[in-house]
Amino acid sequence: MMDRHGVPAHPNNFxxxxxxxxxxxxxxxxAVNGILRAGQKFSDDICADLYERFFGTSQHEAELRAVGKRIEDAVARVLEYLVTANAGAAQYGEALQNFSGELEVKDAADLGVLVRSILDETxxxxxxxxxxxxxxETSSSEIARLREDLDQLKREATTDALTGLANRKLFDVALREAALESEEERKFLSLLMIDIDFFKNFNDTHGHMLGDQVLKLVARTISDSIKGKDTAARYGGEEFAIILPDTRLKDAVAVADNIRRLVASRKVLNRRTGQVLGQVTLSIGVAEYEFGETLGAFVHRADEALYLSKRQGRNRVMSQDDLTSTSHLEFDDGE
Known part of the structure; x- marks a missing residue:
């Protein structure tokens, strides 16, 4: 396939x-299927972008490694200090033993000299x-600062900068942990996949700055609608996901419809001009985890329900129970 599509034989491309x-x-x-359908050539830039997006080392990861190395160096210095202190204590102990032996043989006249020597060693x-x-104390303060830096980097590495929600990386981790807990404790687990309707058209018409405001509005509504162990994430572009532990399908559908109604009730306003730009609506798919299934199948089922909601007219919630034989159809992500 690489040869057929003119992809250079490079380790990253392999x-x-x-x-x-x-x-x-x-x-x-x-992503690859999208490039193939669009008839694009796999240029060096496209190949490099695919590798960086899915396998490359991010700037956050590099910064995490750098902070980790600084912590290692600080701990190594502490250990060096302790080794030095241990050696000094051993030397002091040996000196005391020697003085103890000398006390047995020294005359009273020499005791003053011996005591002064002990005092000097002390x-x-x-x-x-x-x-x-x-x-x-200095090293402890340095390690505390480095720990704060590390915590901040971890937050940045797992948080979507625009919306403040969990990013895709944290979503993957949270979903694995939630599925494992669901398996071990035989608890319900549901997943919402959410897409902003006609977001691409909105962006093309009103610009990316107002598009970003829409993303923030949806993210804030989602964040205000969940609680406890729930995890809301920006899944990618205009798509969001919510992991709902201890939640069965019908309750997850209720959560989804509440979010849909809240977003639909708000108008998008251009604050600079005062112009009302219209209404934002969401299409949402809901699935419930089945013990033993792969996470890919779980996400795919929620995605299929999402696509079904688009086929049924958008601005609605559909669950895995609503899936029909037409669920294999594909739709443009911006729609």
């Missing part, structure tokens, strides 16, 4: 196309301990 042919990553499959040990305390 990784992308192996995963595509093996169907190991639904999003990668969707003062030296006190100074070593004082320096160690200062160094440990």
């Amino acid at each position: 990784m992308v196309w192996y995963a595509f042919v093996a169907d190991r990553n639904p999003d990668l499959t969707k 003062k030296m040990m006190i100074e070593v301990n004082r320096q160690l305390e200062q160094r440990l």
Whole structure:
């Protein structure tokens, strides 16, 4: 397939196309199929973008590694300080033993000299301990700062910058954990896949800045509508996802319809001109986890319900119970 589509025989490209042919990553499959359907050539830029999006090392990951290395260095310094202190304590202990032996054989006249020597060793040990305390305090403060940096980087690496919701990476982790808990404790688990109707048309008509405001509006409504262990994420583009642990299908449908109605009740306003730009509506698909199934099948079923809601006219919620034989049809993501 690489030869057929003129893809250079490069290790990164092999990784992308192996995963595509093996169907190991639904999003990668969707991206490559989209390029194929559009009749685009797999230029060097497109190949590099595919690799970076699905297999590349992000800037956040590089920063995390850098902070991790700084923490390792700080801990190594602490260990070095402790080794030095241990050596000093051992030397001091040996000196005391020697003085103890000398006390047995020394005359009373030499005791003053011996005591002064002991005092000098003791003062030296006190100074070593004082320096160690200062160094440990400095290192402790440095490690605390680095920990804060690390926590911040982790938040940034798992949060969508525009909406403040979890990003796709955190969604994948949260879904795996929720499915595992569902399996182990035999609890219900539901998933909502949400898409903004005609978002591409809105963006093309009113511009990306107002499009971003719509994304923020939807994200805020979603965030206000969930609670507890629920996880809301920006799945990609104008698509969102919500993981609902301990929630059966009918209750998840109710949550979805509440979100749909709240968004539909709001008007999009251009704050600069005061112009009402229209109404935002959502199409939502809902699925319930089946014990033992793959996460890919779970997400796919929710996606199929989402596509069905679009086929039925948009601005509605459809669940896996509503799926029909026409659910295999594909629709443009912007619609």
